[in-house]
Ligand SMILES: NC(=O)c1ccc[n+]([C@@H]2O[C@H](COP(=O)([O-])OP(=O)(O)OC[C@H]3O[C@@H](n4cnc5c(N)ncnc54)[C@H](O)[C@@H]3O)[C@@H](O)[C@H]2O)c1
C-alpha cells in the first residue's frame with residue numbers, strides 16, 4: 301500500500317471520502333489502494349490509446365496482482381469523440397462482459413477520459429464505482445478531482461453530466477513522461493493558477509524552480525504537483541457543489557479563457573493556453589481597479605512565459621471576446637462574476653467591474 305508521503309489529500313464529499321495519491325510509480329499500488337477504498341469485484345479499465353501500451357499493461361497487471369479480474373478497453377479519445385456515441389460503445393462493452401454493480405470502472409487518460417468514462421460509471425446500472433487515473437498534468441491538478449463528469453453535445457461542451465465522485469484518484473507522475481510538451485505547459489497553467497489564487501508559497505516555488513519543475517525529475521517537482529493537487533482537493537471539500545464562495549475561485553482566467561477558446565475555434569488554443577491569456581486579462585482588470593500593482597502583473601506574466609505559455613492572443617477582437625463572455629453558460633442571466641487577485645495567493649470575486657475596464661484589459665492582451 302502506498303505510504304502516506306504520497307497522499308496529497310483526502311477529499312471529503314457527500315458521496316464519501318476518497319484518497320488522492322500522487323507519486324512516482326504509484327500505479328503499482330492501485331490494487332491495494334482500491335481494496336482499502338472498499339472496492340471488490342472486477343475491474344473495467346478504460347484507457348486512452350495515446351497512453352503507451354506498456355503503461356496500460358502495467359496497470360492491468362497491478363490490478364490482477366491484487367486479485368481484481370480485469371477487462372481492458374482502449375479507445376482513441378479526444379474532445380471530438382467525448383460524446384454519447386462513445387458512451388454507448390463503452391456501455392456495449394460493459395454489457396457484453398456483464399459488468400455488475402459491485403464492479404469498478406477505472407478511467408485512465410487525460411481529462412477527456414476522466415469526464416467520459418466517469419460519466420459512464422455515473423450512469424451504468426445507475427452508478428458504479430469509478431477510480432480516476434489521470435495521465436495529463438491538467439487532469440491531475442484539476443479534472444480528476446471533484447466528481448464532475450460530462451460529455452459534449454453538438455449544442456455545446458459538457459452539457460450532459462453528473463456529480464459522481466471517484467472512490468480513489470491515483471496519479472502516477474511517471475505517466476507524464478510521454479505527455480506532449482504543449483499539453484504539459486497547458487497543465488502548468490492550471491497548476492500555477494492554484495498558486496496565484498490561493499498559495500503564495502506555491503507560486504514562489506513555481507517561479508524559482510521552473511527548469512526543475514519542467515524536467516519533472518526531482519522530488520521537489522513531485523511535491524509541488526502534489527501541493528497543487530491538494531489545493532484543488534481542499535477547494536472541492538469546502539465547496540462540493542460550487543454553491544459557495546470557494547470553488548468559483550478556480551475559475552480565475554477562465555472567463556476570458558473560455559471566450560478565447562470559443563472565438564478562435566476550439567482546438568486553436570489549448571484550454572490551459574487560453575486560461576494563461578485569460579489570467580493576464582484578469583490581472584489587467586485587477587490592476588486597473590487598483591487591487592494589485594504592476595509588479596504582480598509582471599510577475600504573473602514572467603512565470604507563465606517561463607512555462608512556455610502565451611500571454612497574448614492573436615486573430616480575435618476585444619468585441620468578439622466580450623460578446624463571448626456574455627453567452628458563456630456560466631455567465632447567463634446577470635453580471636459576470638470575475639475572479640480577481642488581491643495579492644499573490646489571494647483572490648476574490650467581483651461583479652461590479654465596469655465594461656470599459658474589461659475592454660481595456662482585454663485589448664491589452666490582443667496582439
Ligand atoms: N471534470 C472537471 O472538473 C474538469 C475540469 C477541467 C477540465 N475538464 C475536461 O478535461 C478535458 C481536458 O483534459 P486534458 O487537458 O487532459 O485533455 P485530453 O484528455 O484531451 O488530453 C490531452 C492530450 O494528451 C493525450 N495524453 C493524455 N495523457 C497522456 C500521456 N500520459 N502520454 C501521452 N499522451 C497523453 C491525450 O490523448 C490528448 O491527446 C476537457 O474535456 C475538459 O472539459 C474537466
Ligand SMILES: [Zn+2]
Nearest residue numbers: 490554571575
Ligand atoms: Zn481550466
